[in-house]
Amino acid sequence: MSLTGTPFFLTSILLLIVAFVLPFALWGRIAGPPLLRSLARLLMLLFAQVTAITVVFVMVNNANNLYDTWGDLLGTGNHIEEARNLGPDGMGGRQIKNEPKQLQQFRPADDPKVGPGVQMTDLKGRISGVQGEVYVWLPPQYHDPAYRNRKFPVVELLPGYPGSAKTWLGSLRVADQVRPLMQSGQVKPFILVSPRTDVFPGADTGCVNIPGKVNADSWLTVDVRKMIVDNFRAGDTADSWALAGYSAGAHCAAKLALSHPDRYRAAVAMSGYNDPALERDSLAGKDPKLRIESNPLHILKSANAAGRPPRTALYVSGAAGDGYQAGLGLRQFARFPTTVNVQQISSGAGGHTMKVWEHQVPQIFRWLGTQLRG
Structure with a gap:
């Protein structure tokens, strides 16, 4: 999926909604030992934070065209075939x-x-x-x-x-x-x-x-x-x-x-x-x-x-x-x-x-x- 454009933006919005709904729906229903319940709740909170940050990043990136591709964002894009002394x-x-x-x-x-x-x-x-x-x-x-x-x-x-x-x-x-x-x-x-x-x-x-x-x-x-x-x-x-x-x-x-x-x-x-x-x-x-x-x-x-x-x-x-x-x-x-x-x-x-x-x-x-x- 492209880093820019509507599909990724809508996907990030959907994930954000899911991330905020999950704690309300599952917080008191998580079973198991106390340590396991605490870990599950921590993961839900982290998921909510990550998705919120992602939505903000996508909005800023789409508005300012900072990164065009995943390769640009991650620093993995290769645009150089050679660099001779010119x-x-x-x-x-x-x-x-x-x-x-x-x-x-x-x-x-x-x-x-x-x-x-x-x-x-x-x-x-x-x-x-x-x-x-x-x-x-x-x-x-x-x-x-x-x-x-x-x-x-x-x-x-x-x-x-x-x-x-x-x-x-x-x-x-x-x-x-x-x-x-x-x-x-x-x-x-x-x-x-x-x-x-x-x-x-x-x-x-x-x-x-x-x-x-x-x-x-x-x-x-x-x-x-x-x-x-x-x-x-x-x-x-x-x-x-x-x-x-x-x-x-x-x-x-x-x-x-x-x-x-x-x-x-x-x-x-x-x-x-x-x-x-x-x-x-x-x-x-x-x-x-x-x-x-x-x-x-x-x-x-x-x-x-x-x-x-x-x-x-x-x-x-x-x-x-x-x-x-x-x-x-x-x-x-x-x-x-x-x-x-x-x-x-x-x-x-x-x-x-x-x-x-x-x-x-x-x-x-x-x-x-x-x-x-x-």
Whole structure:
């Protein structure tokens, strides 16, 4: 039975009802020695507690799309075929222009919560050695004959940790929110791409490449990106690509955009952080060298010192103590052509929650429309 969805939720509710009825029905009817009766009653109480906790977990998980599968929850999912040393550029000596097209078969998304028009595919990354599902939503204009010769800009959506590839489309309702804005012309039409980011068992990758463990950076910035260009009318230059993330995904969005200005022109980071060690399960945060090298602030300072400030636009939002200071730090060291737009969220807006990020969706896509071109 799937971890998400109605069947498991209804089953957990049924078990909770049974767990609460049992003590009332059997408490005084249990026969046998006192020790046996006490043990049976203790087990009934434990059963009631476990089922209550399960119902709460299922409700929270369904609302926030934290864990998509049992493998994600238990840390047994295997999404890595190999993790070769791919070098500084994450390409392993290969060039995208020389790689054959990776044409994919797409099917309707398997969860109605992501909304209509969302399709998905199972991608095996040829460069990264990572495999996982990728969700794609096409703007209303994509199938309009007036746009048949147009290539569309793309926004790659990254969830927090733990987080499912469905979170932006489900919990944040990004497609439902931007569809009418695109139809009315208030927001530029974008292709939305939401790939799996939970690819290493029981840990947050920090969106880095670690030889022998995982090539999460190359999965997102090379394999997923190429697949979209190969299968859709998507722009293939940096001016057509952006990243958007919240929490751990915000860290990744800023880090990847600053690291690869040749692949992305802009990034949105909501309630994120610069130091990867602030996520206790981050692989990058636990490695002293990677902790420094994958810090967006360090990336920006290093690029400035080398005389090559990245042509990258960042939109950073957060409350005091929850992303705002991280944005101010980046803005302090931004040198042309780097730009950093920092927006402070009220501390009373709702905290580090989906509702806070959901409310920002229209604004961030209006901003992205000023940064990207098709």
